[in-house]
Amino acid sequence: xxxxxxxxxxxxxxxxxxxxxxxxxxxxxxxxxxxxxxxxxxxxxxxxxxxxxxxxxxxxxxxxxxxxxxxxxxxxxxxxxxxxxxxxxxxxxxxxxxxxxxxxxxxxxxxxxxxxxxxxxxxxxxxxxxxxxxxxxxxxxxxxxxxxxxxxxxxxxxxxxxxxxxxxxxxxxxxxxxxxxxxxxxxxxxxxxxxxxxxxxxxxxxxxxxxxxxxxxxxxxxxxxxxxxxxxxxxxxxxxxxxxxxxxxxxxxxxxxxxxxxxxxxxxxxxxxxxxxxxxxxxxxxxxxxxxxxxxxxxxxxxxxxxxxxxxxxxxxxxxxxxxxxxxxxxxxxxxxxxxxxxxx
Amino acid sequence: xxxxxxxxxxxxxxxxxxxxxxxxxxxxxxxxxxxxxxxxxxxxxxxxxxxxxxxxxxxxxxxxxxxxxxxxxxxxxxxxxxxxxxxxxxxxxxxxxxxxxxxxxxxxxxxxxxxxxxxxxxxxxxxxxxxxxxxxxxxxxxxxxxxxxxxxxxxxxxxxxxxxxxxxxxxxxxxxxxxxxxxxxxxxxxxxxxxxxxxxxxxxxxxxxxxxxxxxxxxxxxxxxxxxxxxxxxxxxxxxxxxxxxxxxxxxxxxxxxxxxxxxxxxxxxxxxxxxxxxxxxxxxxxxxxxxxxxxxxxxxxxxxxxxxxxxxxxxxxxxxxxxxxxxxx
Numbered sequence: 001x002x003x004x005x006x007x008x009x010x011x012x013x014x015x016x017x018x019x020x021x022x023x024x025x026x027x028x029x030x031x032x033x034x035x036x037x038x039x040x041x042x043x044x045x046x047x048x049x050x051x052x053x054x055x056x057x058x059x060x061x062x063x064x065x066x067x068x069x070x071x072x073x074x075x076x077x078x079x080x081x082x083x084x085x086x087x088x089x090x091x092x093x094x095x096x097x098x099x100x101x102x103x104x105x106x107x108x109x110x111x112x113x114x115x116x117x118x119x120x121x122x123x124x125x126x127x128x129x130x131x132x133x134x135x136x137x138x139x140x141x142x143x144x145x146x147x148x149x150x151x152x153x154x155x156x157x158x159x160x161x162x163x164x165x166x167x168x169x170x171x172x173x174x175x176x177x178x179x180x181x182x183x184x185x186x187x188x189x190x191x192x193x194x195x196x197x198x199x200x201x202x203x204x205x206x207x208x209x210x211x212x213x214x215x216x217x218x219x220x221x222x223x224x225x226x227x228x229x230x231x232x233x234x235x236x237x238x239x240x241x242x243x244x245x246x247x248x249x250x251x252x253x254x255x256x257x258x259x260x261x262x263x264x265x266x267x268x269x270x271x272x273x274x275x276x277x278x279x280x281x282x283x284x285x286x287x288x289x290x291x292x293x294x295x296x297x298x299x300x301x302x303x304x305x306x307x308x309x310x311x312x313x314x315x316x317x318x319x320x321x322x323x324x325x326x327x328x329x330x331x332x333x334x335x336x337x338x339x340x341x342x343x344x345x
Numbered sequence: 346x347x348x349x350x351x352x353x354x355x356x357x358x359x360x361x362x363x364x365x366x367x368x369x370x371x372x373x374x375x376x377x378x379x380x381x382x383x384x385x386x387x388x389x390x391x392x393x394x395x396x397x398x399x400x401x402x403x404x405x406x407x408x409x410x411x412x413x414x415x416x417x418x419x420x421x422x423x424x425x426x427x428x429x430x431x432x433x434x435x436x437x438x439x440x441x442x443x444x445x446x447x448x449x450x451x452x453x454x455x456x457x458x459x460x461x462x463x464x465x466x467x468x469x470x471x472x473x474x475x476x477x478x479x480x481x482x483x484x485x486x487x488x489x490x491x492x493x494x495x496x497x498x499x500x501x502x503x504x505x506x507x508x509x510x511x512x513x514x515x516x517x518x519x520x521x522x523x524x525x526x527x528x529x530x531x532x533x534x535x536x537x538x539x540x541x542x543x544x545x546x547x548x549x550x551x552x553x554x555x556x557x558x559x560x561x562x563x564x565x566x567x568x569x570x571x572x573x574x575x576x577x578x579x580x581x582x583x584x585x586x587x588x589x590x591x592x593x594x595x596x597x598x599x600x601x602x603x604x605x606x607x608x609x610x611x612x613x614x615x616x617x618x619x620x621x622x623x624x625x626x627x628x629x630x631x632x633x634x635x636x637x638x639x640x641x642x643x644x645x646x647x648x649x650x651x652x653x654x655x656x657x658x659x660x661x662x663x664x665x666x667x668x669x670x671x672x673x674x675x
Contacts, residue, residue, distance in 0.1 A: 094615070095360075095361045095650075095651020095653065095654065096359060096360070096361055096651060097650070097651065098358060098359075098442070099442055099443050100417040100434065100444060100445070101372070101416050101417065102369060102373060103443075104359070104369065107651070148441065149441055151615040151616070151650075152614070153614075153615065153616050190441065192436070193436060193438075193440075194439045246433075270433075273433065
């Protein structure tokens with residue numbers, strides 16, 4: 001089924017549209033509020049008030065930087081998998097697994113048939129979109145990653161589990177679209193983990209988004225899509241990310257491996273690490289890629305979610321990104337960030 | 346038949362109970378500057394002692410320190426070598442774990458012990474033999490980024506890592522280690538990778554003295570490469586048999602083959618393992634094996650499952666051995 005274009009969705013984005021990946025860091029006050037709520041010292045309404053304050057802060061920051069597509073802040077302790085495992089039927093809580101160093105993740109168990117029960121992300125997305133005229137990207141974890149980062153006990157195969165999750169996520173995506181979301185991003189950091197399962201991952205994405213009236217992006221989280229032969233499998237989405245920040249990689253070659261029909265989100269600023277790149281260096285990398293593809297098909301983003309950065313660090317990285325894009329576009333900074341007309345009324 | 350149950354390497358550093366969080370909390374306090382290096386070391390020592398105790402309680406004949414001091418499967422060895430600095434996080438094969446990519450900035454030199462002190466600590470706290478574990482030279486080289494003209498490519502880098510590891514193996518032998526495992530998941534990439542490993546292994550073998558050298562090949566199906574694997578100059582080869590869905594028995598190989606460590610229990614899932622089926626598979630594989638001792642183990646280290654599942658998985662090794670020794674499966 002053909003996918004709707006951005007224009008058909010009422011979205012008029014400039015060349016080299018700028019955006020976050022998702023999950024901007026929670027503010028210190030929000031972290032405190034979450035802790036207080038957990039120990040019963042803060043009511044649900046008070047926590048909701050703090051979450052609204054965080055959302056408003058990040059909307060104003062992103063508008064002030066003149067980002068074209070906005071993203072939501074992460075909630076404190078938000079987990080890419082458990083947020084969905086806790087809400088979908090069929091999952092049971094799992095134990096702690098180490099990822100590296102002192103970083104652990106709770107890995108849920110698929111203990112029964114996976115089905116969608118009720119909206120998971122819709123309310124939070126609506127709350128942020130209500131604060132701005134610019135489009136807010138709805139982000140959710142993709143089916144392959146939800147499968148790969150869970151223990152499978154109910155299904156006989158990884159494929160059966162993955163496709164059941166895809167069907168459940170499709171209900172969530174349709175709920176988002178019904179609520180007004182026009183850009184949906186599926187985060188698939190596990191996509192490059194098993195090359196032999198790429199056909200399964202692609203089929204799961206297809207079942208999750210085929211025919212959905214939204215512009216669909218997939219974010220694979222730092223790992224270049226070009227690594228895994230994914231392009232040859234024709235991802236059934238509109239936009240896929242490519243990290244231009246990887247040591248020892250040729251970004252032009254990475255981009256060249258991806259079919260021109262796919263739009264790209266170019267991850268130009270590292271989300272992790274202490275070093276903040278100079279905007280001039282980022283612009284230079286961007287120019288190399290923009291010479292090879294139409295700029296209308298390119299978005300410019302960090303190379304991952306910024307939720308592990310400090311709020312100040314995240315804002316600084318987004319500022320570098322915007323400055324680099326301005327340099328490449330050759331446009332002067334806008335005199336006033338207000339008066340956006342990126343979304344049809 | 347002489348069958349010994351053995352740890353495959355890592356063991357969960359923490360558990361899900363509140364009293365199993367000590368190492369995590371200590372690491373966090375260390376990162377915030379609230380705990381000194383000695384305090385962190387004490388927490389690691391305690392975690393290692395607990396990991397050893399739990400392996401012994403589960404009935405293992407051969408234990409490890411659980412690799413509880415390792416930052417990730419690569420860095421504990423790589424970052425202890427001169428010439429390497431930590432790079433970005435990368436995914437560790439298809440495991441869901443991550444590691445700091447080694448950036449090779451200059452000549453690689455082993456200037457201090459890599460795991461020998463860890464081994465000595467564990468050996469002093471175990472009444473069972475302790476196996477030391479090292480990341481292998483091919484895997485270290487395969488995941489590294491070279492930013493120095495000292496190494497023109499993978500081959501020379503692998504050779505250099507092998508020389509450094511040979512020094513560590515000699516040190517382990519001098520410290521009393523009798524069994525050392527080299528983890529080489531990168532060797533299953535294909536014939537070329539295995540051939541390169543085969544070329545550099547003699548450097549390590551020459552340094553091992555009377556240490557028993559075990560080569561571990563986790564995270565993949567060893568069957569297609571078995572004829573090549575069988576010719577490697579190691580004492581024991583550890584195979585992940587959960588990665589061989591169609592395995593009936595190992596195909597014939599030319600000449601003598603190494604003794605075996607059979608990865609029979611799936612260390613990457615919480616699902617129940619079929620003890621009878623696994624024992625039957627072991628019986629078929631061991632029918633063509635040389636005289637023992639052989640090892641029964643998990644498919645890889647256990648840090649990819651929660652601690653409660655890890656204990657359960659280890660206990661299955663004894664059940665599989667009992668089924669094998671019962672003779673009902675032959």
